[in-house]
Amino acid sequence: MSSHLEIAPEKLARLIGTPKCPALIDVRVGEDFDEDPRLVPGSIRRDYRKVQEWATELGGTSAVVVCHRGKKLSYGVAAWLRNYGIAADVLEGGVAAWTEGGYPTVPISAIPERDASGRTVWVTRARPKIDRIACPWLIRRFVDPLAVFLYVAPSEVEAVAERFAATPFDMDAPIRWSHRGELCTFDIMVEEFGLSIEPLLRLATIVRGADTSRLDLAPQASGLLAASLGLSRMYADDLEQLEAGMALYDAFYRWCRDATDETHNWPSPKKDS
Template sequence: MPAPDAMSCDQLARLVGTPKAPILLDVRRDAVRAQDPRFLPGARALAEADLAPGQLSALAATLSAPVVVICAEGHRLSQGTAAWLRHEGLQAEYLIGGHAAWAAAGLPLVDPAPITARDEQGRSVWVTRARPKIDRIACPWLIRRFIDPQAVFLFVAPAEVQAVAERFGAMAYDIEGVFWSHRGETCTFDTLLAEFGLSTPALDRLARIVRGADTGRPDLAPECAGLLAASLGLSRMHSDDLAQLEAGMGLYDAFYRWARDATEEQHTWPNGAKK
């Protein structure tokens, strides 16, 4: 029977990518992490020096959500770190079997190497055109839910995106001529999935919907037209791009949960059996 302060890979997999996902702390030893630098989606790396009691106490003061701690195989590092965080008043669990069990189960892992711009707090920084519609909201949703929950997004005039990226050390996305953009018939959302090694049935299904809505191909999936309509409606409801982003997070949360859990469900009226 699992310990009361432990979480299984299956349990965690149901939370990853949703607003209820816990804070994930990767505490693998530096040498172990060097052998496999991939992280669980959204995980934050702690160096060995960060695991001293004083450092953990300081970290605990900055955390407010439940925490799951991941080490190589779910032994002393993760269990000890989780116990210390619980001592500091946090709800903290360790991942049973650790990183090895997650990888063995074929669950998604993220390669952090493509992130080339971080601020002094370790947050990835991204910049794109103002007045976002589809891809420029879908991409931040994907990044915050699966890659970097603390990511910073800047929205500026189209002509200034490249200059702002250079001046503020940000990664430009969804404009022509940059790495993080459309490739052939795919959109920037597809590029993110490919570069970070993220592929699940639900994300692949959502990517098709985003691609169709963003590139004028509603025939790619029946839901494309609905995403386009909702996105254009949000852009007219919000004059502030960050407010629109926050509203869009909920929209994509809903599409993701449908893509993961509800594609076979139908709704009809009247709801009773035929007499």
């Protein structure tokens, strides 16, 4: 049973991918991380010895600290964070318990190099519709909550990627993060980030149907297409559209995870007296 300073893996798994997820901090020492170079989704590596330097950089008011087995490193860092007014818990059992529980992990090899501020930087074509909103949502919710997205003219994506050390995605070019065959970029990211869990696979089918004009793949694809096109006309600023789109995909994800069996009807069927 978790102590009042710990959070169980199953409880954390319910928070990951939602706007209410706390900051996730991986403080494993080098040899432990090298033994299993994968991250709890959405977590960021930090040096436990420098906690007093980076504690003030945390954007949220709550955090979960992750180490190898949820012992002294996690407890010490969490205690320091609480001194900075951050409600900090320890992942019960650490990464070992997380992986033993069968929860997804993100291979560090799939995550682009971070900039000087610790953020991954991505670049794609301006005026996004579906994939170019869905992929940033996936990255921010499951890979890097600090990720920065640059929307530029299609002809400038390659040059911007080179000059600003940004990772291009969803381009009609032979790059890692783009369509492959019948799969869209969102499909590729779900697979390569190690996130092939049932709710995200269900969402990927919906995204693929909306993004590739295959509305027969899922009944919800038509709704996603309509909502996405509506957002693109509501917002002239791509980043404002992205922020609005985050809530849209939050809702679709929660439906995929929690509400696929629920129906709604009005008026409610009358019960026999």
